[in-house]
Amino acid sequence: MLGKECKAAVFSEVGKPLEMRQFKLPRKLEPRAALCKVKMSTICGSDLHTISGRRTEPAPLILGHEIIGEIVALGSDLKNDGFGEKLEVGDRVSWSIMASCGRCFYCELDLPQKCEKLRKYGHTCCNEPPHLTGGYAEYIYLFPGTAIYKIPADIPDEIATPANCALSTVINAVETIGLNEKESVLIQGAGLLGLNLVALAVEAGVKKIFVTDVVKSRLDLAGKFGADFCINVKDLACKEVVSQIRDQTDGYGVDVAFEICGVKEAVGLAVESLRIGGRYLIAGLVMPGSDLGIDGNQLTRKYLTVKGIHNYNPKHLGMALRFLEKCSQKFPYGELVGRVLSLSQINEAIESASTGKHIRIGVRTG
Structure with a gap:
């Protein structure tokens, strides 16, 4: 798997459709990194702001931060998820929208979302390796310092995917x-x-x-x-x-x-x-x-x-998944993702999301 190629939808310029490009998967992982096959992303309003030009991000980039995936490779030192459960290849997982260093001034203040070396998924230029840092892709590289959580089996993909944001x-x-x-x-x-x-x-x-x-x-x-x-x-x-x-x-x-x-x-x-x-x-x-x-x-x-507040501490993602495990059937969460399209239909998905007709539009990759 490592070293092969995959597809990703790349944002390059305001007013232009996203373009499918080929990227090489990394040949090796950092000790506490992971590689995931993307199962689904959902289109957040902040993605639409970037595409429309209301929000400025470094381009080119692979958008998408509301993501779930399946682990295909683990770094040698990455053993457990945020719940303390053992991580294995094949696990369906969610992860924090950012990776933090754990050592800087803000991390020491328990504000890892403001880390001085912060890397945010779906907000990082894809020119440099490992390239795959957003959800509108077949695979994604999870940096060291990313909080990863196994998703409880009874939470459907459409409900689990946006949990790491809203x-x-x-x-x-x-x-x-x-x-x-x-x-x-x-x-x-x-x-x-x-x-x-x-x-x-x-x-x-x-x-x-x-x-x-x-x-x-x-x-x-x-x-x-x-x-x-x-x-x-x-x-x-x-x-x-x-x-x-x-x-x-x-x-x-x-x-x-x-x-x-x-x-x-x-x-x-x-x-x-x-x-x-x-x-x-x-x-x-x-x-x-x-x-x-x-x-x-x-x-x-x-x-x-x-x-x-801005964003969240990674512990809140764990709390979100536990909440959904308990309450996803109590509330009409199934009505929130109105359409699900394939990665090859990404521009149609963005157009649909831009109408505001649905709370979320899903993009299924795997």
Whole structure:
């Protein structure tokens, strides 16, 4: 297997379709590296941002970071997964979206996602060996410092594949800000992040779940996941939304709010909707230029706690897989991947994902 050739879809320039290219598999692995045959990828919104030019990445590159695969080769020192279970050739696995060194300033602070030597899958130029660093390919090279987890057998590929992005991130969000059964929560955004947050909130037994979005079909899905109040904010003024939320919380407002929609105007709405002493977690504003323009007086006089997160600690991927093992049948996760196409149909898959009709589009390789 090592040293043979494989195919990958390469992004080279904004406005051009991805091009199928041949790459050589590495002839040998680093001691703690692995080589996987890609089984499936799903197309994340950040991939679409790169393709459209909204987000700048080094090109050429192989996109795709929501990936699962099958181990075909293991480095000599790579023995166990993140659960402590023995890794073997043939295992179906998921892995963290990044590889970290474990020794730098940020790794020592338990922020490996901010490692000074960070390498992110689907975000790395493919000109240099090992080339295969994204999911839109037949094979992928997993660098040393990547957290690898065996996927429980009863989780289908379509449900397991995006777990290393959205679900892991919102598990980090909930852990960072806190959530309990006595509280009400506002979730701003009903994409994959928001739907996973609804599931986590339901499992936490929270009192009331409010979800806002501008797409009816997504709000309908949020309701299926267990949201109590799904509010389409497309044609509503901020004060109207706040009024609806306060009417359902005895006039106080929600205890906790999550911004995971990537819309800066959502922040002001959340600040207005939170009760005195409330908590706010911002995770969706990852693009430059997200100037908030909120009244600092509101933060001070309302005793608000505001925190931000970006990506996740690899332990959160393990937690995500355990959550799906327990709850994937309880929630309508099977409705999230609307279409599955082959790697040879990658440009059709991207076009389909760009319509926003489906939460995710799958790309099956193996």
